[in-house]
Structure formats: C-alpha cells, structure tokens
Amino acid sequence: MTATAEASVRVDASGLTDVGRKRKQNEDHFVIVSLRKAAEVRQTSVPDPHVFDRLQGQEALLFVVADGVGGRAGGAIASETAVTSLVEFLADAAGSVHGLDTDREHEFLERLEHAVRETHQRIFVQGGGRGQGMATTLTMAVLVWPRAYLLHVGDSRAFYLHKGRLKQLTRDQTTGEFMVEAGAWTEEQARNAPTASALVSALGGDDLTVAVGLVDLQPGDVLLLCTDGLTRHVPDERIAEVLGRATDAESACRELVAGALDGGGSDNVTVVVARMAG
C-alpha cells in the first residue's frame, strides 16, 4: 500500500502475518488504514481554486498490530476485535487531525486513548467480563506527518529506523520488565523466570495501562510495528539491516517474517513496515 501523508512525503506501507512453524492458529492481526475527512471541489467558477485547499484535510495513516494472548480462549477473536474496533472508533477522529494546536493535539491524544479503553471494554465484555476470557496486545501508530502518535499495551513493539539506527519506541509490559523496573529481579532472573513473559497489561485482561508517546519522523525514516513472534527470533541488528536495505515495504515485511520462520517460528509473527520515502 502506498499513501501520501503530505504532498512532499510518500509513505510506502505494507503488512504481513504468518502462523509460524509451531502454532496451529494465527492469533495475530494487523491493519493499515488511510484516514481522511475532506471536501473535494469538483468544479468552481472561483478564479483561484486553491482557496479550497484547506478543505482537503490532512491525511492520517493508522497502523495497528495485535497479538491475541496465547493459551487463552479467543485470542484470535480478541486481536480481531481490537483491530476492527479501533478502526471504527478512529474513523470518527479523522476530521480532527488537521492543524493541531496544543489543545487540539491533547484532545486528539485523549480520543485515541479513549478508543483504546473502549476497545478494551468491548473485549473484556466479550470474554465474559472475567479478565481471563480473551485478551490481546496492541501497538498502534497514527501518522499525521511528520508526527507519529503511539499507543501501546502489552509486548508487541514499535521501532523506528533513523539514520541507520534502530530505536525501540515501546517498552514491554511484562512481568519480567515490571520486576526488573521495580528492582525486585535482576536482568538475569528475568531472563530465566518462566513467568517473565506474562503480560501485566492487556486489552480485555484484568489490568490495562496505555502507554502514550510520539515521535517526529523525517524522510528516510522507517516505522516498524511487530508482534513478539518477530523479536523472539530476529535480533535488533538484523531488523535494522533489513529495514535499511529494503527498497520497498512489502519486501521488508517478507524478509523479516522469513527471518522469524528461519529462526524457529515458535509463535505467530506479524509485521507492519512504513517507509517515509521522501
């Protein structure tokens, strides 16, 4: 998919998901959406039709990956609900992304966070309201060029490649990370603990913490959203190399997923790559 987030920047975006080599079902989902609320002038007698340009509305691009929690009933349903609900909620917010001043930007961020919380509630109820029925991670980015707004729950990840350096934009919300952060475990204890990868925050689960952030991108940067099926098997250096070398988003996705499968494919793997092609 190629979209134009602004006249000067072409965003080449693509996504790919694979069941992996060990699982029977793919519980991951992703979506790439172009959001625009615009008035298109078909014909006019006005001498300078550019006066209507401001009605075009700036395009926003939405990227989402969701990883239904393994071992729980309905993981695939949870991740599908996350993706479909967010698109539904955010379609309404499309008109509010143009010309964001500080107040409107905070309002926009609140709307995004609200959409995530509403989605959580929907999945929680679908799961029987017990917090153990179904759950999913969520990593999403809304790109209103040049700014990418990020909302994150769980242990899927967002990265961006900037001047050849890969930077992780999210932090895993897992027991291991939480215990190390709290000083209760060492990094080594976290690596060896069987419960380290358990989520401490998930959509549809008992606890929800929505991490919010943003980053301003530049032409040449690459945004990557992925589930842990990728990062379990493909080290950051390799991810950086693939993203830096690829000439299009689709081939980058294919190569990253192939790397995860070659590395063992122990889990479902999903990637979304967006190249700020300039």
Added chain:
Amino acid sequence: MIQKKVCMVGVFGTGKTSLVQRFVHSMFSERYLSTVGVKIDRKPIQVDGADLTLVLWDLAGRDGHEDITASYLRGSHAILYVADGTRRETCDQLPELRALARGAAGEVPEVLALNKSDLKERWALAAADEQGLSRAFDLVRTSAKSGEGVEEVFRRIGRATLAIKEARS
C-alpha cells in the same frame, strides 16, 4: 479541566523519566533506559484551590548524537529543565538548552529541577554554583529516588502556568 503542556528538557541521564515516574506512578527504578521520542503522562493536581492536569512531555535527552527536537517544544505552557547535580556538564549545558527552548516555545514559565540530591557523596556542585543557578532559574533540589522536592517542583510549575493565565486575563 485545564490542561497544561509541560516539557521536560535536559541532557540524557539526568532523571527526567524517573521524576515523572515518581510523580505520576510513585515508582523509582535504578535501571536506566533512554527515552526515544516523547513519552506522555498526565497527572491531575490541585494548586491553590484550582484543578488542572499537567500533561508531561518527557523528551529524549540531549546526547552526543542528537539535540532536543524543537518541534516537540512548540505550544508548551512551561518548561521543566532537569540537571544532574552529580554531573556538572548537565548544568553547563542549561543556557544552550534554554535558548533552544525559548526559541521554540517562547517566554513561558521555567523551573529547574536539580536532581539526584540523594547522591551527596558524588555531588559535583559547590554552594556558589548552586547560587548561580538559583539566580538564573527557579530552582528546586529533587531526588526521584527519595522523593525529595518532586511534588514541590511539579506543583511550582503548575502554579506558574496558572499565574501566566491570570496575568493574561
């Protein structure tokens, strides 16, 4: 509810994220993870009977590779500078950071958190140095680890943002 955007500005490793963690989540971690881009947290507070929400923009610190991204600072209602009292160079860079911040955000209230006050044996500033900083900034000594000064520094910046509104109205 009144919302005020407060940008946290400083050199890498001065404890910006730790101050936010302490203030918003009552947590402290010894582990250092550098911030990428901006992390955003909200904290409702009450200052002098007025309710407001501080929207805290925790900016990636300036390091050898990259400067502060000026576009993040636009529209700020206040700037909270953070320096590390055990690393003199983090104070030496404050004038440059202030010029950058003022260039992007204009003349908005500023407070300086002189952080890591619990590390007394490693403190790198003489009394005269701190007096100099106090003349240039509204300074609060803070420790994200012990909690010293943390409530105070955010309360002070909240009060300053309200004072601006009152002065303008």
